Amino acid sequence: MNRAGGRGPEAGVRDQPSIRRSRTRKWAAILATMLVVSACGGGSGLEVTDAWGRSSPMVAEAAAFYVTIDNGSDTDEQLVAASSDRCGAIEIHNSKMNDDGVMMMNQADPSLLAVPAGGTLEMAPGGLHVMCLQVTEAPQLGEDIDLTLEFESGTSLDVVVSIEDR
């Protein structure tokens, strides 16, 4: 009995931080939900989990952005286009090195832009990239650039590309 009585106050003391923790968790959950909702294309199940680009010399007329798109839905999706105020035109390109070490950059074959149900489309330097052409103003370190991705299904995703030194 004494022991049980001894535990009582202790438990009470412990309760307070745990309440605080659960509150923090609740807010984190709300925030996370808001973020997910804002990144989702109207409940399409598409989510951009990473979007970045390198800062470019002011004289650069082209810049590359790299996005990672998760498809949480059970429908296949296909990335078809992208647009941004900062780019006169956007093409989705793929850099590919041949056996002789020659780097060739081409518009990406549509087969490379599929985002299969439950799958991911990942872009990275030296491979797939969103090619921002006729750059109106070169992206600078620390900037956030608005980019819209268009899918064959008619879904569009608004993405914020963060300009980083990776």
Place this chain on the structure above:
Amino acid sequence: MTVSERPHSDADNLDQDLGSKPSPPRARRRVWAVAAAVAAAGILAFFVGTALRPHIYAGTVFQSPSPAPAIDLIAHTGEPVDLADYRGEVVLLYFGYTHCPDVCPLTLSNAAKAIDNLGSDGERVNVMMVTVDPERDTPELLGEYVTFFDESFLGLYGAEQDLARTAALYGVFYQAREGTPESGYLVDHTASLMAIDPDGFLRLLWTPDVTNEDLTADLRELLG
């Protein structure tokens, strides 16, 4: 240690003890001493081994029989390039163009990071990007482009035939190809980063996927 703690503590027994089988605490002490010696030797061997182990280059190593071919091109600063000026230093040579948004910035920013990582040794690394797009890359444009990554970088240009000859001498291929009306033409090009060592020989070649950490380690070794 006090006398009372020692077994067979009688002074009379001391001489006898030395000749007889060691008492347990002494044996333990000896075991500890041996263990400590072995551990110390092991640690020493590890560090000596690490220091002496030859560096394994991340890049592809060349054993060039003759010094690197002359680069008869002009730097964006207006100065002609003479490789003889760079003896005792490393030259990193890259062929690229300013309308290249993916692989060229990747390589140049990796080179800039490696130079930062090297600290004061980085001052002995000289990055030069030869344009494979002489039509669009004016010296001014080239200069602004390369110095964005590091102010020491040089952009190299020259007459069409000088560029073609330099590229051929370094085994570099480049060819302009029609893109879309939006992108204009694109230039396919060998995307290797090459290093000319402090003795003036072509020594190393990296593909664009080299990390700046690997590049740093290779350059540190090359600088000696």
